Amino acid sequence: MISPGPPTVWIDDSHAIVRRGMAACLQQADFVVRGESATLAPEPVLAGLDILLFEYAGPTLRRAVRLAEGNNTRLVATVRDVDEQAVREIVDAGVGAVLPHSTLTPDTLIATLRAVVAGAVALPGDMLTRLLLHVTQSSHLGPTRLNPRERSVLRLLADGMDTRGIAEDLRFSERTVKNVVHDVLTKLNCRTRAQAVAVATREGVI
Known part of the structure; x- marks a missing residue:
């Protein structure tokens, strides 16, 4: 915290x-x-x-x-x-x-x-493109099912919104948003929000 x-x-x-x-x-x-x-x-x-x-x-x-x-x-x-x-x-x-x-x-x-x-993603656009290429070439990241709530949070992360902004937009508590982000990172085998956005973009889920 x-x-x-x-x-x-x-x-x-x-x-x-x-x-x-x-x-x-x-x-x-x-x-x-x-x-x-x-x-x-x-x-x-x-x-x-x-x-x-x-x-x-x-x-x-x-x-x-x-x-x-x-x-x-x-x-x-x-x-x-x-x-x-x-x-x-x-x-x-x-x-x-x-x-x-x-x-x-x-x-x-x-x-x-x-x-x-x-708690927002802070990665320059050109670097996000390179990251997307990197995770596309990573064989250990396979298709993963995300539920609608997780996809909604990921879309807002991709738009550069922070935890508070996502909570207000989706009418969740900030704790709920953090829990959803944690679940997404686990499902996508990612360590950061930026990496999760790139993986989700690659898989066409956002």
Whole structure:
């Protein structure tokens, strides 16, 4: 569960000026920056932390995932070079959102982190296309039956709606929406909402 009050974030990037710039943007948007690091050194303290914003690299990704195990911290990766390997590794690791440096602005940074806190899918459209290709080629993901309620929730996730918005649109409680999303992820053998949207799109169910 996300902590009450302003969302908390730890910022990791190899460039100090980038870290400071992101921190300034987020603090102006009422985020609480709990700390910063380069390649996860010093090691972030994730207890009670809402978001770990880190710079993607193979070893850094694996370490971030390990640190987040057993915590409710959500992972957001910034990516300097977006290629097929990066997309596969990031999505398969269960990262909640991706921010390409080429399109990173104060507005996209703030909007993406707010979306992640609210439980929305936060993946750029071109990256979602690559993800769809990746899951299409994954042989372990077979046809799965989804009930009408699950399909409705998935359609709204695909539209970029967050948990609260879906609950209001479908007149469900937020807890119900979260339970439905959990069931969908289990049925589709997915770790993230973005991955579930791509799989459902591939199977033609939304």
